[in-house]
Amino acid sequence: MSRTVAARRVAYETLRAVHESDAYANLLLPTAISRAGLSTADAALATELTYGTLRRQGTYDAVIAIAADRPVSDIDPAVLDALRLGVHQLLSTRVASHAAVNESVELARGAGGRGAAGFANAVLRRISRDTPGDWMTHVAASARSDDEQLGLLFSHPVWVVRAFRRALAAEGRAEELEALLTADNASPRVTMAALPDLAGVPDDARRTPFSPIGFRLGGGDPDSLVxxxxxxxxxxxxGSQLAALALTRALPITEGERWLDLCAGPGGKTAVLAAEARVGGAVLEANEISPARAGLVRQALAGVPVEVPVSEEDGRSRAANAPDTYDRILVDAPCTGLGALRRRPEARWRKAPSDVPALTELQRELLSTAVGALKPGGVVAYVTCSPHLAETSGVVADIRREWGAALEEISARDVITSLSDADPGLPPQSDGSGRAQLWPHRHNTDAMSISLLRRV
Incomplete structure (x- = not known):
């Protein structure tokens, strides 16, 4: 097997695992690349094929349905993944058409025999006869509404398109919807953090505009630097860096403060909190309900020379059992993850509007119990990697109503602006809150929502 064929095989098998077993590409792909012994160039090809296909899956399914003259639900899933991989190469890469068709047909043959190979060959050759622009015209014409057209062209479920529009409209920026959808389909740049007082930014690196501990390398291997x-x-x-720093720098730190990271997995923000606690003389504790993710938190903390106990409890119980205890609490709540679709593109196909009510109820319970675990004067940062208004402003509004005069808001927008070298351009929200909403298309971050609440 040639190395290029091996790269396509790795991409295909990763797609199959994502669709068949609900695997996560970002966890599975590095292992598959290593196991296959791919060169740097072929590893890059496998990565582009995997992530590119997942990001544009909705568009490619519309193309396949037109070319095959049947719904994709009528196509064998293993053959469909071979077709998706082929369509990505035909419409979005410089791979030669004959190679894209022939190798995808072979993948279909392995999945379904001669009949599947013949079907895949016919569909892909039909697609190869028109330009990518022609296919976008065909796809747009197949839509039944303006929102469905956006969803098909930009490969997002319609409900996500509408949720994004509402979140942008809350800032008076609904016209930026297409820019956001476009940014979701681009590979995110690798951003790094130098933990405060433990590491410096390399001389040849470029500092990030908003986080004082962030930077991007001009070249080289990030993993070797780590x-x-x-x-x-x-x-x-x-955005993850800023979420942690918003809590630690909202108010001056008093030595001896007690901090809690309530939903800590996988530990990136926890490591920043631990470094900041070390500098300020605070004591940090962490909690993560999932044992596997708690293990990742412990790994993330290995570089910080302080003791951070990591408990493995339901965050609601953990906070409820410690009333009036903490000076600062981070609630990085479980959410739909709609803010990280650049990084986890399969998530857009796994969530549905029906998931939101249960998540928002959990978020409310976590945030309310966290407020109860604060000392008077203590601050909680409520963070979601989602801009969905129900998960962000809706949850905070509910908690403020519940706690009334016992809770006041600190403007997260002002805190983040004070941290930043460049103006992050965080406009007021239509609900009058101080919530900060970061965006892929504006800030080159995940769409992180950050609110700061202080117990009076």
Whole structure:
């Protein structure tokens, strides 16, 4: 098997695992690449094929349905993944058409025999006869509404398109919807963090505009830098850095403060909190209900020379059992993850509007019990990697109504602006809150929502 064929096989098998077993590409793909012994170039090809196909899956399914003259639900799933991989190469890469068709047909043959191979050959050759622009015209014409057209062209479920529009409209920026959808389909740049007082930004790196601990390398291998720093330099989205720093820098730190990271997995924000606690003389505790993710938190903390106990409890019980205890609490709540679709593209196909009510109820319970675990004067940062208004402003509004005059808001927008070298351009929200909403298309971060609440 040639190395290029091996790269396509790795991509195909990863797609199959994502669709068949609900695997996560970001966890599975590196292992598959290593096991296959791919070169750097072929590993890059496998990565592009995997993530590109997942990001554009909705568009490619519309193309396949037109070319095959049947719904994709009528196509064998294993053959459909071979077709998706082929369509991505035909419409979105410089791979030669004959190679894209022939190798995808062979994948279909392995999945379904001669009949599947003949079907895949016919569909892909039909697609190869028109330009990518022609196919976008065909797809747009197949839509039944303006929102469905956006969803098909930009490969997002319609409900996500509508949720994004509402979140942008809350800032008076609904016209930026297409820019956001476009950004969701682009590979995110690798951003790194140098843990405060433990590591410095390399001389040849470029500092990020908003986080004072963030930077991007001009070249080289990020993983080797992480290893050589013993975990004191990390790969971490700038929005994630800001979420942790918003809590630690909202108010001056008093030595001896007690902090809690309530939903800590996988530990990126926890490591920043631990470094900041070390500088300020605070004591940090962490909690993560999932044992596997708690293990990741412990790994993330290995580079910080302080003791951080990590409990494995339901965050609601953990907070409820510690009333009036903490000076600062981070609630990085479980959410739909709609803010990280660049990074986890399969998530857009796994969530549905029906998931939101249960998540918002959990978020409310976590945030309310966290408020109860604060000392008077203590601050909680409520963070979601989602811009969905029900998960962000809706949850905070409910908690403020519940706690009334016992709770006041600190403007997260002002805190983040004070941290930043460049103006992050965080406009007021239509609900009058101080919530900060970061965006892929505006800030080159995940769409992180950050609110700061202080117990009076």
């Amino acid at each position: 290893r050589s720093s013993r975990g004191r330099i990390r790969v971490q989205d700038e």
